[in-house]
Amino acid sequence: MLDLAQKRILLGITGGIAAYKSIELVRLLTKAGADVQVVLTDGAKAFVTEMTLQAVSGHPVRSTLLDVNAEAGMGHIELAKWADLIVIAPASADFMARYAQGMANDLLSTLCLATESPVLMAPAMNQAMWKHPATQANATLLKERGVLNIGPADGAQACGDVGTGRMSEPADIFATIQSYFQSSIIEQDLLGQHWVITAGPTMEAIDPVRYISNHSSGKMGYAxxxxxxxxGARVTLVSGQVQLVAPHGVELVSVKSADDMLSTCEQAMTKQADVFIGAAAVADFKMKTACDQKMKKQSDADEITLTLVKNPDIIATLAQQKRAKIMVGFAAExxxxxxxxxxxxxxxxxxxIIANDVSRTDIGFNHDSNQVTVITKDTIWSPDKAAKSELAVQLVEAIVQYSISAKF
Known part of the structure; x- marks a missing residue:
């Protein structure tokens, strides 16, 4: 577990039933050694009390913008400079809207505008509110401005609805905070960049129970x-169906078919991305027409004929559309x-293009290690066999160096 000693974390709590979970988040942070101060909005006071949060944080709880007892009434500037990280959990739809518009009509929104520290939001709201185009536009705008995000999660909600809108669990938010401070040890030279990465296999339906796919585990793309x-990059991970947990902090979009993957990538890259990496193993073919009902086995037939057509070439399509400044592909041969x-x-x-020999039984599909050859128009580079996590670090560095000088 990463020690958070001497890390100063400002926790903002907005109005919503999920506010009660923030008490557990404070406990986890303080147990790890973090110095935590809490700011409540007026709406949050309906769900949690200042006394409880003061007891678990060890600091007075703040909620008033113009506090004459705090640094001559300028306590919001003091707090904004104090924090190493501002965490807003839960972040309500109302707060996200005000933050996106640059409003500063309470202490928490003012802090977010006055700080030079990173901000991490954990949205929580009714599933219909989360899906509303206004909320989605606000979420996108905040991400583009560099605001970090975790969630919301799927599941049952207090109102009885089921869907996306639940605040991520305190343990998951805590892990994201740990990951942030761990990654901040590494030079954050990709801050402000947007990387879109595909991973895992695609699944092409034959009928409702059968499909065409491959052995990709998704490990390389996730790494x-x-x-x-x-x-420091903002990462959108467009993933096929895999048995992996996405790194905390990435924007994960799960897809099934090649058509789904292409349309999702195009949507994610409406504004030109800095880097696209096509690490997914996309099925070359799909059914010309998938069956609506399960295909029944004919007792007198030993063979069956399936009519297949080509899938869209995702990376070639995106390259032609100039969806990213740098296009990186994989060749599994x-x-x-x-x-x-x-x-x-x-x-x-x-x-x-990153080439690997998938005929080898010691690397590639479903293995934790890999060995590849990195090829550009003018260069070829073959790093040593390594764990996919270690190899990924080398490949990202190679892509960065290419972007600087077009040379490794």
Whole structure:
């Protein structure tokens, strides 16, 4: 567990039933050694008390913008400078709207505008409120401005609805805070950049119970997402169905088919991304027409014919649309690995291609280690075999160096 000693965390609590969970978050943070101060909005006072939060944090709780007893009435500036990290949990739809518009009509919103420290939000609201276009627009705008985010999670809500809108659990928010401070040890040279990474397999339906897929575990793509995140990038991870937990802090979008993956990437890259990495293993073909009902086995038939058509070429399409400044692809080959990878680099209009030999039984699909060759128009580089987490760090560095000088 990462020690949070000497880390100064300002916890803002807004109005919502999830506010009660923030008491547990304060307990986790203080137990890890963090110095925690709490700010309540007026709405939050309906759900939690200042006395309780003062007892668990060890500090007086603040809620008034113009407090004559706090640094001659300028306590909000003092707090804004004090915090290493501002955490807003729960962050209500109302607060997100006011923050996105730059309003400063209470202590918490003023702190967020006055601080130069990072802000992490854990949204919590009714599922319909979260889905509303206004809330989604505010969430997108705040992310574009560098506000960190965790959640919201899926599940049953206090109002009886079921859907996305629950505040992430205190343990998950705590882990995200740990991850932030751990990654801040690494140079944050990718702050302000947006990286979009695909990972895992696609699934192409044959009928409601059968599908075409492959053996991709998603480990390489997830490792790349974590490596870019630790250097400060905002990472959107578009993932097929895998048995992995996304790194805390990435924006995970789960998809199934190649068509889903392409449309999701296009939506994520409405504004040109800095880097796109196509690490997903996309099925080359799909059913021309998937069956609406389960296909029944014919007792007198030993064979069946499926009519397949090509899937969209995701990375070539995105490259043609110039959706990212740097386009990075993967080539999983079983023979003539370098030759085929170079051809794919040119045909698809990529800047970098990362080739690996999936015929080897000691690396690649479903393994924790890998060995690759990184190819550009002018260079070839083959790092040593390594754990995918270690290799991802090297690959992100290679991409960064390419972006600087087009040379490794």
């Amino acid at each position: 790349l997402a974590e490596a870019a995140l630790k250097r 079983t023979q003539h690995v370098i030759e085929y990878a170079k051809s794919k680099l040119e045909r698809k209009g990529l800047d970098i």
